Amino acid sequence: MEKHMAVCPYCGTGCKLNLLVEGGKVVGAEPLNGVTNEGELCLKGYFGYDFINDTKLLTPRLRNPMLRRSRDAAFEAVSWDEAIQYAAKKLGEIKAKYGPDSIMTTGSSRGTGNETNYVMQKFTRAVLGTNNVDNCARVCHGPSVAGLQVTLGNGAMSNSIPEIEHTKCVLVFGYNVADSHPVIAKRIIKAKERGAKIIVCDPRKIETARLADLWLPLNNGSNMALVNAFANVLINEGLYNKEYVASHTEGFDEYKKIVDKYTPEYAAAITGLPADDIREAMRIYAAAPSATILWGMGVTQWSQGVDVVKGLSGLALLTGNLGRPNVGVGPVRGQNNVQGSCDMGVLPTEFPGYQKVTDPEIREKFAKAWGVDSLPGEIGYRLTDVPHLAETGKLKAMYVMGEDPAQTEPDLTQVRKGFEAMEFVIVQDIFMTKTAMFADLILPATSWGEHEGVFSAADRSFQRFTKAVDAKGDVKHDWEIISLLATAMGYPMHYNNTKEIWDELRELCPIFYGVTYEKMEGLGAVPWPCRDLDSAGSKYLYEGNVFQRPGGKGLLFATEWRPPQDQLTEEFPLILCTVREVGHYSCRSMTGNCAALQTLADEPGYVTINPKDAKALGIRDQELVWVSSRRGKVITRASVTDRTNKGAVYMTYQWWIGACNELTIHAVDPIAKTPEYKYAAVRVEAIADQIWAENYVQQEYAKLKGGLSNAVTGAAKKAPAYA
């Protein structure tokens, strides 16, 4: 049996593991003693590898380039030569006719790795000539990056994952660590065992709430009011660190003026929390000699996400919980390489290494290195703008790599209309996805396990992963495909391996310069910034309390609470909040093809509902129900549980039948453009004929699966030479 070192391709914890290979097939996974996982894995790490083997449980692996010459035609398998020439011609024509800004690309925060993302943004900027490149951080921790860059100067977790277990207080805000990052949950449990106080702010009784010293079940959509009230308590009870605030922050007077109104009593009316619990939380937080704030999508997926992120960083600044070990602010990244895709500049605002596209000197540096006369200086489009831009004719072509927006974006009806309105869509993936069904051209890539590269864990650690097996079928590495396309479009691009790409980007990004492949050998993890070849990187940021802002001080920022966008009415009286579950990941193209994981949970998924709400609606546990909003209607299964608060229901976002994004609203944060997945007004209805409903689910599921699978097998039949 062979063993090949890898980094888990699921959440952002960055667990190191060995893939066990027998006869060219991955047959198992075992944990390694990586820096962030220390010999642990969760169920996805242990049992989430068999998607590589094309189990076809949900959807088949792609084996050939597939082309559809018109939208009403079926896909046909074509040669790489034809696929690349076709794409180059179409993109060239669209660029010539409508300008470079009519084309958009995506990076991928998943198994492909940092090198591919670097190549994708290089292609977009240097070859297409636009900054229209984005990644799914937009729908996830985009607000954390945008908010923290303003207040502290750096959008990433300030401290490392291993430090969590040594802090004396963990303030968990809108972050279901047990379901999102099981191996990080262990750090919190260990912190508690070492005497740390745990405070959890979440409307649901999540696992961490169960273990918490203090649980604040705030009303859905009241984050800003609670964060302001926290600041109010810290200031008015004199709990804040006056010396630290005076030496290392700015904006205190303005900040104090805004939060003054948010007394615990005032916030109690908005948050539904007892005023004394709000006070108690801050007394615990401020008293701790070291304290860490961790947050997730419960903070960011709101139309007021950026403001709340800034507010949370304010709590750390007020108490001096930054710039040293075991403290800090932690936006814990959900996808294995969403930190990496931001690091690599698949963002419409930034080159790799967080260098602004609006800075002429930076543009000149990259233009020179990439051998082009100039690079675009206008900020590009955001991923969430795409449906609207396509419908209004501004966006004509899209090159989607390793993402499934037709599953993961809000208000899917709008997303589908957007794809239909575009003239040319390329989808590059390892699986046939719902998004790929909208493509004109499908480009098949190698999977995690079939290629090597570097991922960035949630705590900024760069780690290498290696190839375990040879890919089957006529597929290529993502970066290879993009290079071929660039070359066909008149920009010769060629790399022999990922290390060549890595070394090119290191030279261009001062904060990554010291991170060599050699340092990342084996279990090596190097957290950026790492500016020198002899540096081991930075476990925590802001050493000496120097913030990466002009003047070096942290900014205290507060603003008024704004209510969520969607309106509860008699017709739509319940709040729908979309969440995740531990056994499935992202759009589910990977975990849905893993036998163990789909054994634990399969279609149509669940809507969790409080027993009181269920009773009023005549709904019993495990029955199928309709959930509808102003935008759509889906069938799903009720899970009646006391852990769900009254007045709100929760659905996970990976199901095809119980697709909650048919219901969610396209209301976005004004700065980060991140959608308000956490608040949509819905109605839940019982279904009298459960036998009909069970059959309906099975039929619809079979139809959807069959459609995707037939597209692949049909294409292969049409051109047997390439099958």
Next chain:
Amino acid sequence: MNKFVTANPSKCIGCRTCEIACALAHSEGAGVEGLAPGSFKPRIRMVKTADVSTAVMCHHCEDAPCVNACPNNAIVYRQHSVQVEQERCLGCKNCVLACPFGVMDVVTVPAVRQFAGMTLSLGVKAQAHKCDLCIERGDAGPACVSVCPTSALTLMDREAMDETLRRRRERAALEAAEVAA
């Protein structure tokens, strides 16, 4: 003393990694690809209520109700654990009703016999289905314990039990001292 697996609810995060590991450890080498919803029968089960998440599994009782209830002596004490001699199991379910923890079940599996190079179907065979402490894994120990990402599961043997008791007594002594003071 019989060994048994204990779960600590203050460490459990309800992830069900243990359930998959259990099913796989008893899949006779079929691997993950042999798992499917219809045949998924882990011997350890994660239970989630409003306030508790934890795994429940066989306690390998010293005076086991299942052993006492079995009319055919199919359940026996062996290697410091309670084991089932499956060939003797009738599928009568007395043990299921007797178990106060709800961790004994009776399942049926296809029964076959080899005869002259052919596989003959013999209908179904009943099996009393419970934690066997992964006795066939030998020194590797129970699979659930080895995978739990939060170390919520531990294998309790005499030594581990003595250590737990020692710590409890120490705590009791300290608490008593506090009360006295």
